[in-house]
Amino acid sequence: MWNKLIYLFWFVIGTIFGSFANVLIYRPAAGLKLTEPRFSLCPNCGAQIRWYDNIPIISYLLLKGRCRDCGVRISLRYPIVELTYGLSFLLNHIVFPLDLAIVLDIIFTVSVPAFLIDLRMMMLPDYAWIFTLGASIYASVFYFKSYILLDIIGAAISLLVLMLLRVRYKDGMGVGDFFLLPTFSYACGLVYMPFLMLFASVLGIVFSMVKKSRIIPFGPCIISVGYILVFLRYLTR
DSSP states (O other): OHHHHHHHHHHHHHHHHHHHHHHHHHHHHTTOOSSSSSSOBOTTTOOBOOGGGOSTTHHHHHTTTBOTTTOOBOOTHHHHHHHHHHHHHHHHHHHSOHHHHHHHHHHHHHHHHHHHHHHHHSOOOHHHHHHHHHHHHHHHHHHOGGGHHHHHHHHHHHHHHHHHHHHHHTTOSOHHHHHHHHHHHHHHOTTTHHHHHHHHHHHHHHHHHHHTOSOOOOHHHHHHHHHHHHHHHHHTO
């Protein structure tokens, strides 16, 4: 019974962070600062969203997906993101010890907004690699201490590859990728680093073929493959 309550607690916490992630996703695309306005507003009528209309998932269902004031439809993305975060937090805390679960929670929390922002705006927020690196250093110190030097070498190799590509293709690589790829290379470890570079590149090629564009947001490719590999590394520790 107690375990079920603990898991429910982490699911709820996940949905709350999912609600916060929606702010990180929406405001940069709307040209707003993360800290202003202080309260959530309806993008259609500008009405301040009441606290009881801002409860993750539940408020969306009670409002039937519409703004209380103007009746405009609320994007389905909001409850989907909140539910995804809830399930991710729940899975992490079922599978891993508390500290490793929190490490993955942190990485997931910053990765999803960065994924969607780069997909929309071709821009990677700095918090993605900063928080991922900080959480990964903690995991390295307490769970992969004997591999720290190798992990740093893996990160350096991935950075070197990016630098060579930058020289070859001029402006073909975004500045944010120079921080994000080495960070995830370090997080997933030297053993998984080649798979990160391979599968992220394959995803980028597929994206380019589908969109028929030579300009691709590489951040989502790094994040999606990197998070899976970090999860696998922690699972097989």
